[in-house]
Amino acid sequence: MSGPASTRRSTLAAEIRQRTGLNPARCYQCGKCSAGCPMAQETRLRPHDILRLVQRGRRDRLFADDSIWLCLTCETCSARCPNEVGPARIIDALRELALESGEGEPPRAIRAFHESFLKQIRRHGRIFEFGMIAGFKLRSGKLFADVAKMPATMKRGKLALSPRRIAGVDDVRRIFDACSAAARKEVQP
Amino acid sequence: MRLGYFPGCSLHATARECEESLRAIAAPLGVELVELDDWACCGATSAHATNHLLSVALPARTLALAEQQGFDTVLAPCAACYARLASARHELARDRSALERVAAILERPFTNAVKVVSIAELLRDLTPRIREQARRPLGGARVAAYYGCLLVRPTEVSGFDDAEQPSSMETVITAAGGTPVEWRRKVDCCGAGFSLSRTGSVIRLGRAILEDAKKAGAEAIAVGCPMCHSNLDLRQKAMSRTMPEPLGLPILYLSQVVGLGLGLEPSSLGLGRHFVGTGRFVEKATAPPAPAAKSDEPRKEVA
Numbered sequence: 001m002s003g004p005a006s007t008r009r010s011t012l013a014a015e016i017r018q019r020t021g022l023n024p025a026r027c028y029q030c031g032k033c034s035a036g037c038p039m040a041q042e043t044r045l046r047p048h049d050i051l052r053l054v055q056r057g058r059r060d061r062l063f064a065d066d067s068i069w070l071c072l073t074c075e076t077c078s079a080r081c082p083n084e085v086g087p088a089r090i091i092d093a094l095r096e097l098a099l100e101s102g103e104g105e106p107p108r109a110i111r112a113f114h115e116s117f118l119k120q121i122r123r124h125g126r127i128f129e130f131g132m133i134a135g136f137k138l139r140s141g142k143l144f145a146d147v148a149k150m151p152a153t154m155k156r157g158k159l160a161l162s163p164r165r166i167a168g169v170d171d172v173r174r175i176f177d178a179c180s181a182a183a184r185k186e187v188q189p
Numbered sequence: 190m191r192l193g194y195f196p197g198c199s200l201h202a203t204a205r206e207c208e209e210s211l212r213a214i215a216a217p218l219g220v221e222l223v224e225l226d227d228w229a230c231c232g233a234t235s236a237h238a239t240n241h242l243l244s245v246a247l248p249a250r251t252l253a254l255a256e257q258q259g260f261d262t263v264l265a266p267c268a269a270c271y272a273r274l275a276s277a278r279h280e281l282a283r284d285r286s287a288l289e290r291v292a293a294i295l296e297r298p299f300t301n302a303v304k305v306v307s308i309a310e311l312l313r314d315l316t317p318r319i320r321e322q323a324r325r326p327l328g329g330a331r332v333a334a335y336y337g338c339l340l341v342r343p344t345e346v347s348g349f350d351d352a353e354q355p356s357s358m359e360t361v362i363t364a365a366g367g368t369p370v371e372w373r374r375k376v377d378c379c380g381a382g383f384s385l386s387r388t389g390s391v392i393r394l395g396r397a398i399l400e401d402a403k404k405a406g407a408e409a410i411a412v413g414c415p416m417c418h419s420n421l422d423l424r425q426k427a428m429s430r431t432m433p434e435p436l437g438l439p440i441l442y443l444s445q446v447v448g449l450g451l452g453l454e455p456s457s458l459g460l461g462r463h464f465v466g467t468g469r470f471v472e473k474a475t476a477p478p479a480p481a482a483k484s485d486e487p488r489k490e491v492a
Contacts, residue, residue, distance in 0.1 A: 019241070038378045038394055070387070073234060074378035075342035079352045088343070095238050109386040117235035121247070125229040127198035136385055145388070149423065156462040158203045168227045168250075171296075175250060178294045179243035 012057040019093045022086040027051040033077035033087050043067040047077045047087040054090065063104030068094050070110075100183050112139030122176050125166030130159055192311075193260030193303070194222040195251060197270035197415075198230050204267065204415035206459025210444040211266055211308075213457045217322050218315050218447075222264065225254055231265075231273035234382040242294075248277035249291045253299040262304045264311055266444070268414035269381070271307040272339035272346065278305055279346045308413045308443055309340050310349040313357035316364040324452025327366040328473040332446060333407035334358035334369055335398065337417045338378050352376065358411060358443055365450025367474075372405035374398045379420045388424070395420050396428040399436050409439045409470045411446050418442065422464045439467040449474045 013024045027048065034046035045053070045067035053062050062068060068091050077087040098104030105111060116135035120127045137143050153159045166172070200208040215222050228251050237244035252274065255263045265271035281288040281301045292299040312319070336355050344352045353376060359369035377398055380391030399421060402410050412418050421428075422440040429435045440463065448458040455475065460467045 038380075039390065042390060069238075070390075072338075072378050072381055072383065073237065074338040074381070076338070076376075076378065079342045079344050092237055092241065096241055099239055110383075113382070113386040114235040114239055117233065118239070121230045121232065121236075125227075126201075127230050127233075129198070129202050133385070140386065142385075145385070152464065153203070153423075156464075158205055158462065160202050166227050166229055168229065171250065172229050172247070174296070175246045175294055176243065179240050179246055182242050183240055 012059055013054055015097065016054060016090055016093050019096070020086070020089050022090055024051055024054045024085065024090060026083045027055065027085045027087075028083060030082060032080050032082060033085075036076040036080050038074060038076070039070050039072060043070050047071075047091070050091060050094070051085065051087060054094070059103060062094060063098045066107050068098070068104075069106040096183070100186055109140040109142060112136050112142075115139055118176075122173055123165075123169075124163045125169040125172045126164070128160065128163035130161055131163060190219060191221045191223060191260075192306075193255045193258065193263040194224045195228055195255075195263050195265045195270060195274065196224060197265065197267040199267050199269075199415035203419055204442075206462045207266060207415060207418070207442045207444060209457065209459035210442055210448045213453050214444055214448045214451060217451050217453075218318050220311075220315070223260070225251065225260075225263070226258060227254060231270045233269055233273065237273070242291075244273065245277045245280055245287070246291050246294050248274045249281065249299065249301075250295055250297075252278060252301065252303050252305075253292075253295055253297050255303045256300065257297070260303060262306055264306050264308070266308040266413070267416075268307060268337060268339040269416055271305060272343075275305045275307075275346045276343065278303070307340055307347065307349070309336070309355075309357045309361070312361045312443060312447060313349075316360055319361065319364040319447060319450065323364065323366050323450045325366055325450055325475060327368075327446075327450055328476050330367050330470060330474045331370050331406050331408045332362050332367045332441075333372050333402040333405060333410045334362055334375055334443075335402070335410050335412050335417060335421075336376050337412070337414050338376070338381065340413050341376055358413065361443060362411060362446055365447045367446060367450065370402070370405040370407045372401050372407065374401040379417045381416045381420070384416070384420055384424070388427075391420050391424060392428050395424060396431075399425065399428055399438055403436055403438060407438065408473070409441050409446075409467075411441050411443045413443050425465050437465060437469075439463060439465050439470045441467065441470075 031048045034048045040046045071091045075088045120132045232244050232247040341352045341355050350357045362369045380394040445458045455471045
């Protein structure tokens with residue numbers, strides 16, 4: 001094999017290896033990861049499919065699909081892999097890569113969750129659940145989901161209504177800025 | 190034993206009963222919990238699924254604080270926080286350049302010297318003390334120990350128990366006077382962080398876990414993770430919708446099971462904060478033991 005396909009193939013696997021220290025080429029497609037994956041029945045690509053596409057450098061197929069975003073990081077695949085490939089960490093690296101390069105993005109509700117969650121940490125240093133849920137609803141459009149559970153949750157003293165900001169919130173914001181700057185730098189040639 | 194205590198965001202909100210029960214059992218078990226000053230969120234799934242460096246740097250800040258505040262061990266009772274803290278520690282212990290990079294981002298001294306323990310590991314190591322302090326035999330209540338993902342995986346990070354057939358929680362339940370059941374789904378995933386964003390998956394996964402525990406004869410499930418707890422407790426009603434009758438399986442934190450065994454007041458253990466009522470289980474677990482159950486008294490009292 002020669003030409004652009006093989007260059008791209010080596011690029012993606014090498015990039016993953018550089019980020020994670022894991023070698024996707026070690027996967028010999030036994031499928032044990034997919035046998036234990038709790039989300040395999042809901043995703044088009046199962047963990048061993050994802051590994052195969054990484055080996056073949058198929059960014060187009062990996063990033064055009066929801067599958068990588070539906071990984072729960074339960075780590076069952078990595079715990080059971082007979083050749084220590086580490087699919088869970090590799091899938092995390094693929095998500096990071098997709099976001100940095102703009103080649104792929106999570107389904108709306110999952111993106112809404114991550115954005116609302118991280119915004120809470122940036123704003124307060126901790127998760128203020130009421131604010132997080134409100135932010136999630138606005139971003140996801142799931143305005144009425146679980147609304148009926150709110151009073152019961154409050155009655156049990158489980159939902160704080162006002163946020164508490166930590167003293168070192170500037171510390172946390174600086175960490176966010178440094179980590180996003182590092183991520184932006186990764187995609188520059 | 191003096192431990193740095195990292196409650197994480199949940200233990201101050203939806204998992205209040207976890208913190209209440211933990212604080213209640215600490216004194217009888219000889220543990221002093223000192224909450225870390227100014228801790229921040231571990232970043233959870235949203236950090237590691239979007240920015241790896243952030244998922245290491247946020248927990249590293251907490252570990253650096255613990256170091257500065259003079260602790261050698263931090264307890265993270267939430268399995269999700271535990272996994273993030275322990276993963277960061279593990280990664281930085283193996284990679285000198287990553288440690289230097291993170292310390293520079295934190296802008297504070299950091300040597301990565303603090304150990305991180307989970308609730309299952311801590312309580313397992315305290316079983317002699319639990320056995321000694323146990324005041325109730327829990328009425329022989331049958332409890333399914335549910336580990337989920339993050340207490341036992343990644344294997345190279347947690348390592349205190351077997352990843353496929355763990356036993357630490359069963360050891361604790363037995364020491365507290367309960368009877369652990371044998372079941373198949375104790376290390377399955379409950380759907381965790383998808384509770385809000387992909388509820389359907391959580392219902393499917395949680396239902397399988399609850400059904401298996403019920404089939405094995407469990408009267409309650411013990412957990413070590415607030416996410417597992419909220420999925421299996423708050424969403425149990427939705428999970429039982431397709432069943433002939435509600436499962437009615439109370440989901441207890443491991444610390445609550447221990448608290449009952451130690452003879453503590455159920456209200457001091459936050460047992461009234463659950464969505465699936467704990468009443469019947471608590472009643473059975475706190476019933477005065479039948480005299481015949483006392484093996485050190487051979488005398489039989491038969492009317």
